[in-house]
Amino acid sequence: MLLDADLTVLLFGLVVVSLVLSHIHSRLFSRASLPDELPWVGAKGSALSRAKAVLLSVVKTRQYLEEGYYKYSKQNKPYVLPNILTGPEVIIPMSQLRWLLEQPDSILSQNEVNRQFLEADYTMLHPNIIRDTVHERVIRREMTNQLGPLTEDMVDEVEFALEQNWGVDTEEWREVPVYDTMADIIRRISNRVLVGVPLCRDKDYLKSSGSFSRNVVITAGMINLLPHFLRPYIIPMIQKRKEQIAKNEKFPVSSYKEQNDYIQWALRHAFKHWDPNERTSEMISKRLAVLSFAAIQSSVITMTNTLFDLVSSPFAAGFMSDLRNEVELELGQESGSWTKTCLARMTHIDSALRESMRLCGFVSRGVLKMVVAPEGVTLPDGTHLPPGTKVGVSAYSIHHDESAYSGAYIYDAFRFSRPSKDAAKVECVTANKAEKAARDALKGKTPALVTTSDTFMAFSHGRHACPGRFFAAHQLKLTLAHIMLNYDIEPLAERPENKWLVSSIGPPMKSTIRVKRRPGTVGAI
Ligand code: HEM
Incomplete structure (x- = not known):
């Protein structure tokens, strides 16, 4: 009997090992049916050399992108970028970007790439969440339009969160971990808009929401095994709101006031949706969880990078003093009130963030799409790609190209707030009302943080830009402006490095800075 059990375990082990080996073998040696004439960066041509390049993509993707850009993209040729995690990608030259943007989703789909990268069928709690982008409509129609009215709440939250994380001591310097404190601050502000008070200040809720966001990327594929963390917090709240809406529809009372947050907007949209599944409290809470992931991690990384870029610059002291002067001046003109227009006029703050996203953004490839047309697709240079191929451009390379940005590897905080030849190159392809307003606020001279272009793809570009x-x-902008106004920060001699893992770029997670509250600011804000 014992022998039988041992044999079963052994056989099971052998099956698992051979499956893993066959997966590794296919990842290393698969050409993904790509045409022979397409060159692979980092490889000489033989199957073994390609396998080595795939293996080394774990640590060499930045090198591959730099090499591929000058060897092929600049010569208007596509090339293959090895990727051990999600398979090879075809990187097309910038001259073919316009063509890529114009392809319909039925031929080249951005959604499919995200589904695969995030293992969305397993991680995203419900298959509809990636297939039907309901929350994209809620963001565009509701969230963006509510930024003005929501500013006061957001300011309230920034002030509270900064005091909690960085303290109010005006005498002693305090050492703070940048990533962790920014994670807490951004999570609080975002949740103020997503779920409102009091939940946005509930420690257990914030902890659960934070661990979900981190785990989607770290344990893609296993997240479904985690308990449905939102259940105890969100579902009863949604039920209650639904009851309130229904009650008010039946017996309207003048004292009834809808809350202005994502849950309320999502409820409104859900009730208009044709699919009854979309109206359940469960589905709304799942969509909220996924949105928190998209919204929070990306802003935390951006804020962390911006602070390190600013304080490690040889011009740190001058940059920070100019930023502070700008905030004081613009705020003064509004009698101390943080309005949307006041923020729009803070062009140095805008630029300091945009410049960090250019230099250190976490997106290395821009506009990555998957060929979904069953017959495949033919690139403008005649190369035919089979279905399943991933195609994109190298955002990292264009962001670091001297011909697009002079001093491309230097953090120049006001690059985008001073009119320059670089700014003149920006062409806004996806202008909408809010984007136009942001650009008008900058008097059309310089690109705003939200403006995407052929040379700025940190938010992607085209129809599916963020x-x-x-x-x-x-x-x-609210967070950086508050930091500049209320804290002194000791400059750093050297910027802690960002880490590349395959094609993802992570900020320094453990590095710290020293901060001190500025005299006269405590209780003044
Ligand atoms: C600095 C912060 C952010 C950065 C750098 C960023 C960047 C991006 C990028 C590069 C994409 C395109 C991904 C792709 O398909 O290739 C994207 C998509 C998306 N982002 Fe953001 N994002 C940020 C903040 C946010 C926030 C605050 C929200 C929500 C409130 C959000 C919601 C989304 C959604 C829903 C998509 C998917 C759009 C689609 O599939 O068409 N993002 N984001």
């Missing part, structure tokens, strides 16, 4: 970027910009 719909949350208006909210993100608002939240990031």
Whole structure:
């Protein structure tokens, strides 16, 4: 009997090992049916050399992108970028970007790439969440339009969160971990808009929401095994709101006031949706969880990078003093009131964030799409790609190209707030009302943080550019402006490095800075 059990375990082990080996073998040696004439960066041509390049993509993707850009993209040729996690990608030259943007989703789909990268069928709690982008519509129609009315709440939250994380001591310097404190601050501000008070200040809720966001990327594929963390917090709240809406529809009372947060907007949209599944409290809470992931991690990384870029610059002291002067001046003109227009006029704050996203953004490839047309697709240079191929451009390379940005590897905080030849190159392809307003505020001279272009793809570009970027910009500008106004920060001699893992770029997670509350600011804000 014992022998039988041992044999079963052994056989099971052998099956698992051979499955893993066959997966590794296919990842290393698969050409993904790509045409022979397409060159692979980092490889010489033989199957073994390609396998080595795939293996080394774990640590060499930045090198591959730099090499591929000058060897192929600049010569208007596509090339293959090895990727051990999600398979090879075809990187097309910038001259073919316009063509890529114009392809319909039925031929080249951005959604499919995200589904695969995030293992969305397993991680995203419900298959509809990636297939039907309901929250994209809620973000575009509701969240972006509510930025003005929501500013006061967001300011309230920034002030509270900064005091909690960085303290109010005006005498002694305090050492703070940048990533952790920014994670707490951004999570609080975002949740103020997503779920409102009191939940946005509930420690257990914030902890659960934070661990969900981190785990989607770290344990893609296993997240479904985690308990439905939102259940105890969100579901009863949604039920209650639904009851309130229904009651008010039946017996309207003048004292009834809807809350202005994501849950309320999502409820409104859900009731208009044709699919009854979309109206359940469960589905709304799942969509909220996924949105928190998209919204929070990206802003935390951006804020962390911006602070390190600013304080490690040889011009840190001058940058910070100019930023502070700008905030004081613009705020003074509004009698101390943080309005949307006042923020729009803070062009140095805007630029300091945009410049960090250019230099250190976490997106290395821009506009990555998957060929979904069953017959495949033919690139403008005649190369035919089979279905399943991933195609994109190298955002990292264009962001670091001297011909697009002079001093491309230097953090130049006011690059985008001083009119320059770089700014003149920006062409806004996806202008909408809010984007136009942001550009007008900058008198059309310089690109705003939210403006995407052929040379700025930190929010991606085209139809599927990040719909949350208006909210993100608002939240990031409010946070940076408050920091500049209320804290002194000791400059750093050297910037702690960002880490590349395959094609993802992470900020320094453990590095610290020293901060001190500025005299006269405590209780003044
Ligand atoms: C600095 C902060 C942010 C950055 C850098 C960023 C960046 C991006 C990028 C690069 C994409 C395109 C991904 C792709 O398909 O290739 C994207 C998509 C998306 N982002 Fe953001 N994002 C930020 C903040 C936000 C916020 C605050 C929200 C929500 C309020 C949000 C919601 C979304 C959604 C829903 C999509 C998917 C759009 C679609 O599939 O068409 N993002 N974001």
